[in-house]
Each structure stands twice: as structure tokens, then as C-alpha cells.
Amino acid sequence: MRGAKSAKWVAGAIIVALAATACGGSDSGSDDNGGKASAGSFDPNGKFSVEVGEPQNPLQPANTMESNGSIVVGALFQQLVDYDAAGKIVMVNAESVDTTDNKTYTVKLKKDWTFHDGTPVTAESYVKAWNWAANIKNNQTNSFWFSDIAGFADVHPDKGDPKKQEMSGLKVVDPTTFTIELSTPIPYFIYKLGYEVFSPLPESFYADPAAAGEKPVGNGPYKFVSWDHKKKIEVTAFADYKGPDKAKNGGVTFKNYTNLETAYEDLKSGNVDVLRQIAPKDLPVYRDDLGDRAVDKAYSAVQSIVPAFYTKQWKDIDPRVLQGLSRAIDRDTITKTVLQGTREPATGFVAKGVLGYQDNVGGDVFKYDPAAAKALIKAGGGVPGNKISIQFNADGGHKEWVEAVCGSITQATGVACTGDSKADFQADLDSRDAHEVKSMYRGGWVLDYPVNANFIRDLYGTKSDGNTSGFSSAKIDGLIKGADAAPSLDESVKLYQDAEKEMVNEMPAIPLWYYKVNAGYSEKVSGVDYAQDGDPILTSVQVKK
């Protein structure tokens, strides 16, 4: 099962593979072939296959949260902007996105973009799609992404029917221009626009949205062909695509696998070309099996253990106790042994690869030192009850590391620590939502957009949807507010960096490690690279003749 990916629910926007990155990828991929790998050895119309699971939801851009669906939606739809590997904004469907006050954004579209059915992509295509997706009547799981836009409450009230059908913040100026007015200024709003939720929809979508979710018509590099449920989804390169990330291959087959072991066997016997993940069973051997085709790359996600601050135990805890527990965890050894090198010890709250990532922000707090750990816990008044537990879902492959972390804590500090296992991810979520976590729980976060705000504001703000621990700090909230009010993106990122530094003193969670992609690909393809959200970049894959 794909349980191990439970932390990876929302895949963020796919990074545009700029020409430079893509070439770099294919060059390094064909190093061993020497001179043989000339440009002519690739088939621009060749198709390849990728391992996925069956998407849970219909393929509507604002309704696709889990990784199986979002990789397909990402191939079919393209948004206004995207970002490169360095976190810089790249205009894609937009000619320009301008703002003077971070509150009103003017979007100018590139002309002559079309949907796969031939109809033009206009300002109306965006405005209407967003209004539709935000409307509570349409039950889109990602509708809260539009909550920054003025008038969101009219179409998405907390209770009852929507008062209006349109958000007051969206206005069509002319066929290729529209404006977005936010309810409060957000300096990094343009980054959010790269997320799949902000895709445009063709007019044909509204006739029957459910049917459109089965046969999506997008504006992206790939065109939908067929969806054979639980077997495969086929897409083919869209010939009229105008974006910078035009497909270097003829199309993709998303092959459905029920478990990673079988997918890996199929990779070895040449029945599937690109994997997104290697099963734990095969991790020790996959480098030997695949050679240069083995992938080991960091992506922007972080795993933490989070105290449930609503419990008696952690209600008024001195942060030094949590710092002490953090210092009692031997991250280096655990990532190397138990996790077999698939993770990298964390040194802060913000994952690598996002704008504003600071190396080693936590300093000593993240370094293993039993003596210092004991001293800190003592200075903070000790762990209430002298025992903790870590809640996790048993279906996600978390048991081993939870036990290792517990062992490390107990050995270093004498604080008793046990794993608190819930049958599966849903039972785990239930317990978190109902505020029934006994002591701590495991938390995971994959980026939505590559700005540090995503790892700070969306997780640790008192009222953030992602804050399920009950953490609330007036100081952090104040810093977040200040960062959001910054006049420019750069200043906002800098203020968020300050907030992250402050978080080390407050310890809203104990970050453990950053995720890595451990995957591989077949001999048939090259130029396989993985984006910041951990998914393979499909358009840059080249198929050998």
C-alpha cells in the first residue's frame, strides 16, 4: 500500500523544468553512454509509463489533494505561474502578474493559449473556474485556497447557502486581463498561483462537472486520452502547447499498482519506466540493482513529532523541556540505520529547497547530546509525568522510527517513551481532530508552494487549518502578521526567517528529518528528474529509440 506516503497528501505545484535543468538532467543521465547518446537517439514521440495508485477523486483541479491524482492533474493543467528549482517565479500562462500594494494583482494572459478542445484560454476561463471551485455548493476539497480573495465568505459561508455566485475580488477587465483583489495584502500570493487549484477550466466543464472529472480537458502539456479505472490513465503530448515545459516525449501512461514491491519488480523486468518511490523491502538493494538509474534526492518535506498542547501534560510547558527532548534524539544514527538513509536530519522547521530556507537555524537544539538534554529538561521543570507517547498510524511504516526515537529519548534522559499506535491513517486523523492525542503525535508536511511561509504560517499560526496541536503563541502570531504585512516578497521572507528563529525558542514541534525521494527508472528513459514535491518531472523525460 501507499501508506508510507501518508504525509505526502498534497503535492505542491510542479516545478517547471526549464530548458537548462532538463538538459542538465539528460546530460548526466547519459554520461555512461559517452558519445552514443546523441540527440538522434531519443524518440520525441516515445511514450513511457509511471507508477501511481488509483486517484481517489475525480480529476477536477480544485478537488485533487492526494498524490495519485495530483500528478495526473499536474500533467493536464497548467497555471498562470510556476517556479524554477531555485524558487524563482516563472511566467507560464500569464504574461505578467503585477501588484503595487500586494493586495490587488493584475494578471495579463499570454495570447493564443488554448485548451485541449481548441477553445481559447481567457481571463473568463480563470475567473469563472475559481468562482466555481470556491463555491461551497460544489464541494471542492481545496476550496479554502481561495479564502485570501475578497468576497470568499459570500460564496463559501461557514453555514448555509452561498449568498453570491461570484467573489467580489475577481474582475475580468478584457479577454486577456483580470484583477485579483485580496482581503488583506499577502506579499507571496503570486507563489500560491502556481498550485493546481488555480487552474483555468474550459466552458465545457460546467455542463457536467462530474463527467469532466472523468475526462478532464485542460490547458497543460499533456492531453487526456483515457482512464481505465484501477488499471491505467493515458495522456498524450499536446501538440499546440505554448508553455516553456513542452513535453520531450509523446505521452505518459500512469500505471496503477497496489503496492510498491510489485512496481519495483515490474521496473526490473521492464514493464514500468518511472517509479515515484521504492518499497522499504527493496531499499537496501536498489542502488546495486539499478546503478545510475537509482534516484536519491532531497525534496521539500519535513517530519516532526508534535506535542498536543491542549493536554494537561503540555499545556504550560517550558519550551526548554521540548528542546531537551529534541537534543535527546539521535537523528544521525536513526536516519542512517532505521531509515536506511532515506531521510536527512532536520536542522529547522522549514524544509530544504524553499525560498527562505535557513541552514542550521536551530543550532544546538537539533544536535544529539544526552547530557545537555538532561540538563535542559531539568531546567525546564522536567517532563510532566516523566513519560511521553508518540501517536502514529500503523499502516504508514512509522513504527520502526517511532520506536527508535523513543529508545533514544529514554536512553538519553530516562523519560519513559512509548509508541501509541492507531490502526490506520484515518483513525490517527480522527484522534488528532477530536483533540484526543494523549501526548505527542507524528506530523508531516510537504510543501504547497516554495516559500517558508508555507511551513510557518500554515502550520503554527493559532488559527491555521494545519495547526492541529493547539499551539498558540501571541509572539509567533505577531511575527506572522508582521511578515504578511511586509511591503515586498523579499522582506516578507526575511521576516518569516525571523519567525522561524523565534520558533526554536518556543518549540511548537520537534522537527526530526527532511524527506528524500528514493526512486528509480528503467533503461528505456533518461532525463528523469524529481521536483520539489517529490514527483517526477514528466515533461523532461526522454524515451530512447
Added chain:
Amino acid sequence: MGRYVARRLLQMIPVFIGTTLLIFLMVYALPGDPVRALFGDKGADPATVANIRHDLGLDQPILVQYWHYLTGLLQGDFGTQIASRRPVTDVLADAFPVTIRLAALAFLIELVFGIGLGVMAGMRAGRLVDSAVLIFTLLMISVPVFVLGFIFKTVFAFQLGWTAPNVSDDVRWGELVMPAVVLAGLSLAYVARLTRTSIAENLRADYMRTAVAKGLPRRRVIGVHLMRNSMIPVVTFLGTDIGALMGGAIITEGLFNIHGVGGTIFESIQRREGTTLVGLVTVLVLVYLATSLIVDLLYAVLDPRIRYA
């Protein structure tokens, strides 16, 4: 006979209602909300959750939900999946054909080899062949299915290269042979043992002596007199095993990447897809009810002393 069948068919109605209600209540009792789970790790917007629950009727009392489900079922409507919004009938139509193929092939293997081995062993009870069959079946019973599957894959797919390790999307018959053997393995051993015991016992029965004394040819003695009487316990087992093959193939299906009933049941439990689960189980209950009726009717064919009014 006709009255008996009619009575049995009528009895199916309460069994059917009881089982579906039980499954419904069991899924309801599990912790975890399928609608909340659509949002994953990230926080869910309560207004959207409430609205989706309302649209699906999940905010109503469980018995009301069950009533809606049952009345829908009578009109041939199995409901809608929560996450994908696909009709459950579509999901069933995807899953069952694959599993029926696999189960049919496994059943055939089980029937031919199980009974064959059993007859061989039973006819020569206590001799070398008998011991060999006993050891072989013991092995099949004691080795877990996933171990067997793994060994088969390693040997036949990776080392000998006779077949692909996994079943492709087209689900060709040739590809299904290996999973079917693995799936049939355990039941095959039971069938062989049941047949062997039954044959060994009946060899000494009075009617066998009579048949031999009448001077009937050996083929007729064994083929008609011995086999017919010895098959009664075996048929009972085979009948219930059809249901087990259809529903219990979770491990085998997962091992060979077959997208059939087993995997769908597992997934539906994980995602708390109540309607899908009840739909799958409903069909399986029907399969069980039908096969047990056929088994009972076969008794009368096999043993003329058994008569139904």
C-alpha cells in the same frame, strides 16, 4: 424439489438483510471519517466537510442511512463512492470480472489436482504414494500464501523467466496461471485430504463389496459407486470455497498486482467507503447463498437416499 428451492430462496431474504445491516453497522463503528480523510494530513475546512456529508446523507442516523441504502438496492442502485463519486456498480463491474477469472482458474486447478491427488492417495492408502501426497499437502497447508507467492515469483519469473512477475492490465489467462496456482494451493491440499480419507473409508463399505461381488467392472465400481459417495464432503468444501476464492484473495491479488475484489475490499475498509464495502459483500453473500443451494441440491444427485420435499 421445487418447493424446497422456493423455500431456500425465501430464506435468503433475511440472511441478506442481516448481513448487509451487520456490515453497515461495522463500518459505521470504525473510527475515522471518510469525508475528513479526503483532506489528508492538511487541515480540513469544516464547512466543506459538513456540506459533503450532507450531500451524501452521512449526517443522518445510521438506520436511516441503511434504509436509504436498502431501498436504493431494490432499484438496482448500489450507491456512490464517497471519494471518487463513481457509482458503486461501476466499481463492482471493474473488480468482479477479474476476480471471477482468477477464482475460476483456481477452482479448476483445485478440482482437477485436488481430487486427482486425493483419489490416488485414497486408493493406495498406507502405501508410498499416500505418504507422498500427505507430505505434499502438509507442506501446502503450512506455508503461508505470501511465502508461496514470493517463491513462485523468484523461481518462475526472475530465475527461469517463464512468465512476467505480475499480471498486466489485460489480465490474460496465461498470466493468471501462477497466481491461480498460489491461490488454489491451500484449498487444493484440503480437497486432496478430504477426498483421500473419504475414498479410503468407503473402499471398505458394504455397497462396495456388493458391487464387486455382483461382478461389475472395476471402472464402474470406482467411477460410479465409490466416487459418487465419496464426493459428498468434498462437494460441500468446494462449494463454500468458491465464495472464499472470490473474497479471500486479498493477499494473492496484492502480491500479483491484480485489481480485483480482494484489493477493493481492503481499500474500501481503509478508506471507510461503507457503501462500496457493503456492495462488494452483498455480491459475495449472494455468491455464498447460491453455491450453498447448489451444493445442497447436488447432495440429492450424489446420494439418492437424500430427498428434498
